[in-house]
Amino acid sequence: MNCYEHTLITRQDSPEDENKKLVKKYEKIIKDNSGEIIKTEEWGLRNLTRRINNNKKGYYFHIKFEGVGKTIEELEKIENIDEKLIRFLTVKVKKHDLTSFFGEKKEGLKK
Amino acid sequence: MKRKKKFKQKRKTSSYSKLSLFQKPGMKFFKACPLSGKNAPVIDYKNVKMLKKYISETGRILPSRVTSVSQKKQKELSRAIKRARVLALL
Numbered sequence: 001m002n003c004y005e006h007t008l009i010t011r012q013d014s015p016e017d018e019n020k021k022l023v024k025k026y027e028k029i030i031k032d033n034s035g036e037i038i039k040t041e042e043w044g045l046r047n048l049t050r051r052i053n054n055n056k057k058g059y060y061f062h063i064k065f066e067g068v069g070k071t072i073e074e075l076e077k078i079e080n081i082d083e084k085l086i087r088f089l090t091v092k093v094k095k096h097d098l099t100s101f102f103g104e105k106k107e108g109l110k111k
Numbered sequence: 112m113k114r115k116k117k118f119k120q121k122r123k124t125s126s127y128s129k130l131s132l133f134q135k136p137g138m139k140f141f142k143a144c145p146l147s148g149k150n151a152p153v154i155d156y157k158n159v160k161m162l163k164k165y166i167s168e169t170g171r172i173l174p175s176r177v178t179s180v181s182q183k184k185q186k187e188l189s190r191a192i193k194r195a196r197v198l199a200l201l
Contacts, residue, residue: 007198048199058199062157089197091156101157 001036001066003093006075009058009086012045016059022084023061026075033074035067043102052086064096144181146188154187156194162201166192170201 008026010019027037043060052058065071072090079088146154152161165173165180165188172192175185195201 009198049201050199052199060198087198089194091194097153097155101155101159 001068003066003096004064004072005091005093005096006063006065007087007089008061008063008079009048009052009088010061010084011055011086012057012059014059014084018084019059019061023063026079027063029075029078030063030065030067030071033067033071035065035071037063037065038096039064039098041100041102046102048086055086058086060102062100062102064098142179144179144184146180146184154184154191156191156198156200158191159195159200162188162192162195166201 008023010022014022023040027040030037041062041064043062045057045059048056048058076088076090079085146152152158154161156162165178167173172189175182180188192201
């Protein structure tokens with residue numbers, strides 16, 4: 001089993017409920033293809049630094065999981081067709097680093 | 112003890128400012144790599160705050176001769192910057 005990090009960016013105009021459904025759908029795909037989810041982070045709505053397909057903002061999701069090569073093959077095959085996504089990125093890491101660089105400020109404000 | 116510490120700090124700064132042809136042998140010429148050693152920040156495509164220090168105003172990667180990052184770390188750094196660009200974080 002290898003460790004992977006996966007980040008999705010969805011369109012800003014799609015409502016939040018739909019975004020969460022979308023992420024759950026991809027989580028299911030990972031689980032079905034002999035993968036194991038460790039953590040999912042929600043970075044929220046962020047400004048993109050430059051326009052991608054006329055989108056100024058995007059909703060970010062980050063999934064940390066363990067899997068094999070076939071897991072990613074299946075995952076990216078479906079993501080390539082999906083029109084609701086702007087971008088996605090998979091990175092292989094040696095070890096999962098569970099500190100989050102995003103969304104720390106929001107937690108502070110809530111307290 | 113306190114005096115000793117102050118003295119050491121002063122010498123460090125002076126060795127940079129007095130770079131000349133006639134400097135004493137054994138003086139430091141180069142800055143140490145800011146990304147290696149103890150307490151160095153983690154090079155990661157998600158660490159946008161750190162990566163922003165190593166790109167120019169127009170978004171290009173700064174050369175290691177400007178930032179004095181070591182070869183090994185520069186490779187990691189450029190890879191992290193390129194990954195951040197894909198996700199429109201930089």
